[in-house]
Amino acid sequence: MAIKNRTSDSRAGTWTLGRTIIHDFKLNKYKYLIILPVIIYLAVFAYKPMYGLIIAFKDYRPALGIDGSKWVGLKHFKNFFNDVYFLRLIRNTISISGLNILFGFPVPIILALLLNEIRSSWFKRTVQTITYMPYFISLVVVCSLVKTYCQSDGIFSQISVALGGEAKNFLMDSKYFYPIYVISDIWKNMGWNSIIYLAALASIDQEQYEAARIDGAGRFKQMIHVTLPGLMPTITVLFILRMGGLLNVGYEKILLLYSEAIYDVADVISTYVYRKGIINTAYSYSTAVGLFNSVVNVFFLLISNTLSKKVTQSSLF
Incomplete structure (x- = not known):
């Protein structure tokens, strides 16, 4: 019963958080739209390229790609x-x-x-x-x-x-x-x-x-x-x-x-x-x-x- 109660509380908390975010977005939708280009820019040019850091631990070969290159550690x-x-x-x-x-x-x-x-x-x-x-x-x-x-x-x-x-x-x-x-x-x-x-x-x-x-x-x-x-x-x-x-x-x-x-x-x-x-x-x-x-x-x-x-x-x- 305790486990079920904790699960129910967790779901209720998640649902409440989701409703709060949606409500906040409706109230401040224009502010979110203004910041959207910045978020897209950071996601595309700052965070997405971080995946390429994996090649520091590989013998990268362009023909093989990042996933196909051999892992060499440090x-x-x-x-x-x-x-x-x-x-x-x-x-x-x-x-x-x-x-x-x-x-x-x-x-x-x-x-x-x-x-x-x-x-x-x-x-x-x-x-x-x-x-x-x-x-x-x-x-x-x-x-x-x-x-x-x-x-x-x-x-x-x-x-x-x-x-x-x-x-x-x-x-x-x-x-x-x-x-x-x-x-x-x-x-x-x-x-x-x-x-x-x-x-x-x-x-x-x-x-x-x-x-x-x-x-x-x-x-x-x-x-x-x-x-x-x-x-x-x-x-x-x-x-x-x-x-x-x-x-x-x-x-x-x-x-x-x-x-x-x-x-x-x-x-x-x-x-x-x-x-x-x-x-x-x-x-x-x-x-x-x-x-x-x-x-x-x-x-x-x-x-x-x-x-x-x-x-x-x-x-x-």
Whole structure:
């Protein structure tokens, strides 16, 4: 009897849940219709391709298909860990991404704080427009400009000669690749990335500034004690997301800038996956490397989120 009662309760609960969902859909059908294209997009382009991750554990042959290919377990992962380039790839990826976080992450915050302190509206709009513009320039154009400026007869060489140095192609010298990559990335993205901080600044209660002024706080102290604490939840969430992409260094910019002369510092996981998967058609191996990259990113995301929750009481989830 107890089993029958539990079964009846389960069916009743399922029926109630179904009626609730149907009722909610009728009330909010237009909202569901608006979000439907997003759900379809995610299902088709984000979740459906996950089935292809199986080939990381197989010797995939296009003629045999995914199901017909031989299962090899962790073979490709072991091959990657034993690869002569494994440590170099990890070092370069973490170095480029880490430098981008160290120097690139604070810049939009500083820019937003400085713009927030400008009282002249026309000057503020002018600065915003100038800093936003590089974001809309094609990455191909940006990299072409960088390569032109870095040539032996480019503007950077001319400046170097004027300061008593020698003319050289800076992109052919390993020690200059990281600064060139990071500085060009900051220049391109700092204005666009500052928008979300400016939006967060606009939501700070103005009464807090009034109270700070009554207490005798100047503009600098208001920024330290009112503005920054108001920005901290936004900064925390964006930093956690940035840490979740620690190993995601886009291959497009690297491919457009690097050459064999600087493989020792420029070759990263994404370019390695591109070479192995697209050029060498090692589909299973490149999928295994990409899956490893994603798993490590998820690990960093969870760690940074947990630490943030304990230290700042702010977290992504």
